Amino acid sequence: MADNKKMVEAITSMDEDFAKWYTDVVKKAELADYSSVRGCMIIRPYGFAIWENIQRILDTRFKELGHENVAMPMLIPESLLQREKDHVEGFAPEVAWVTHGGNEKLQERLCIRPTSETLFCEHYSHIIKSYRDLPKLYNQWCSVVRWEKTTRPFLRTMEFFWQEGHTMHETAEEAIHETEQMLNVYADFCEQSLAIPVIKGQKTDKEKFAGAEATYTIEAMMHDGKALQSGTSHYFGDGFARAFDIQFTGRGNRLEYPHQTSWGMSTRIIGAIIMTHGDDNGLVLPPAVAPIQVVVIPVAQHKEGVLEKASELCARLKKICRVKLDDSDNSPGWKYAEYEMKGVPLRLEIGPRDIENNQCVLVRRDNREKTVVSLDELEQKIPELLQGVHDGLYAKALQNRENRTFSASNMEEMVKVAGEQSGFIKAMWCGDLACEEALKEKAGVTSRCMPFQQEKISDVCVCCGKPAKAMVYWGKAY
């Protein structure tokens, strides 16, 4: 077990330096690497396999709900980006500009898409003519570029991968329903596939998407108490439609503007997985998206029959889970540490004595609980234990959030709690930008969301004391 210890010592402990722990895990679990382009990362095979699993689950769900995938250009002419006023103000300062093609200077600059509302709107203006053409339910999987000052793998990178849904509807009601529906898809995905509990709510005007009428969000809490915005869904009304002259002949035979939404989830969510479930031994992956769900590790593999049995088990388990046999020359202890680092949910140990007794040992990654299982019962026990890992991770994350959720009913309390604790702080708000900014300045917190599930902490705004309009979750965020 000596080298096991060595591996573990190689990561910074979470309590000592959470930021360093995070980059250690990203690097040692081989999720991502730095590239020669500042702020752009290389997503390595193990990290990309997680993203592929995320894509598969979300894409299936989108398609079940009638959405279709398309591909828009990655470049946007400057004049097109400028068409919607709030939008260009929000994004122009952070885009990458293409000015030359080969040796020639372009007549008009093109930016690499930071998001694609403008491109979708231009296309929609060509293809939406009648109410019969609605709804349009499009999505694309791509990468986008935003010129960020400071970056961290997965959490904030200049180029990041995401999906962006863009839909057009006949009525405001339908568009609002879509906005809510897609937020629920994201929330269900986080809770059911990633074991991450989230709070659903609406962003304040200050925090909403550039050009949107309303932005809905799911907010997750990381192990250290900071918030991570994990998915957003925007309702645009007909603002972009007016700016892009998208009109259709309605049922009443009059020209109308359609109502629009967009919604996205990105590779940030991999950062959320790391920081919600990880521990001092490395990554801990929720089974639904783990590239390897069960790793088979032979013990005393030089002994006759051990490798054969391990290999036979692996072939058999392929039918029910993503399984890998590690028959390399490394010691079992080294392998245990390696796959703990990589967050594999279940480890199956099998040695000569196990084979004699027609059994093996299954070890859960989340709590290291060992179960001795008859080889005849694996098809039943493995799904149960994987579900157990999922449930355990969810319960632990929820407990962390509950332990770190506070409330404040006046500014003194707010400053005190925000200074002493890291977590969510529930407090009432009058709706004024001035109070939101004062909270940022005095307590160092930003509004995470106005949760759909409101509570009444008091009658008045935590900042100005005027009548409150909503309860807000406040906190520090990634």
Added chain:
Amino acid sequence: MADNKKMVEAITSMDEDFAKWYTDVVKKAELADYSSVRGCMIIRPYGFAIWENIQRILDTRFKELGHENVAMPMLIPESLLQREKDHVEGFAPEVAWVTHGGNEKLQERLCIRPTSETLFCEHYSHIIKSYRDLPKLYNQWCSVVRWEKTTRPFLRTMEFFWQEGHTMHETAEEAIHETEQMLNVYADFCEQSLAIPVIKGQKTDKEKFAGAEATYTIEAMMHDGKALQSGTSHYFGDGFARAFDIQFTGRGNRLEYPHQTSWGMSTRIIGAIIMTHGDDNGLVLPPAVAPIQVVVIPVAQHKEGVLEKASELCARLKKICRVKLDDSDNSPGWKYAEYEMKGVPLRLEIGPRDIENNQCVLVRRDNREKTVVSLDELEQKIPELLQGVHDGLYAKALQNRENRTFSASNMEEMVKVAGEQSGFIKAMWCGDLACEEALKEKAGVTSRCMPFQQEKISDVCVCCGKPAKAMVYWGKAY
């Protein structure tokens, strides 16, 4: 049938104007649309669904052969692009340059990747240390940008989608084996999934990839006799490895350079599908990649029980194929034309009399052959007929290629054949660039490939009369 005729008239006939026919099909089958960025296209849902089917089949095959997906940045610093001399000479004239991030001018220009050898090599220089780290078998699905002067949807666009495999091997033999293996994967895919016969061969030095030692290619013949390069696989030797200082400790404990390959197939292949199989009624899709394999069209759908039966059939057929029911108000004739335009391989017609007789009519898209089938036998007959469509398409394409393959043994013959015919011309070549250029100038043909399956047309070069080194396929190409 009046509106059926109207639809058909809306496309230019192939024989009248093949180029116009092509763009008509792209547009009317709703595969792609133009965008406001010159040379960039929008891939619409129906076109993108074809690409998703292509991706799924190829990706599964790549993974079976041990390849792993990764994601590299889309931007390359100018200094990195310049590291390998031949490579930068080939690509620098046709890249898009990012010069500004937000409002700041960059210290070093970044290009949008035209291909990613340089990025992979830099990453490999960090992660390959020992022969134990080899082979590295990486692939990525992405889009790349090349600043083309003239563009056509799918065939040549400034931004196009592709996969690019990049692998590193311990020995030259292993790398050459990989190069050949991946060319075979592409050839098998074209023949078995797309019903497109291809010729496998090697590119001449003039036509090979910038920086490669050897480029292997598969060449397909379009309906009009022109060639389309449908996939390429490159062997690099250790040229890039030396330029990027990639060294590993070999089995003999000495530092060695690894041997490299790359290989790619792009959205061009959708252009190949259109131009190989299409006809005057529109697109004809090979069943393996068709988004809809069977369209169910109710006849006299207002009659009692018709829609119910059609819908019941559709639900049943979902288990064995990609099926769609069109229960819209359009007439059956309109629908027939619509799904012929969209290239759906099989049409299932069902009306009141069919229901009475427990049967339906299946119509093949490729030859319009009708088969009356008992409803009890659909699970057996539909796969048979889909296979029939595939085989029919392949045979027709092969026949076209055979009809349009000629040979020439001297320059006079070459000029005559190239002037009178559109197709492949087999002729011997001495290996000199001067002769290759003379053939381009005098006969207007370029070398497509030196096929692996060589034939002896004569002993001497078709151009200079000196001893021949290889038989070459010459032709005009997209």
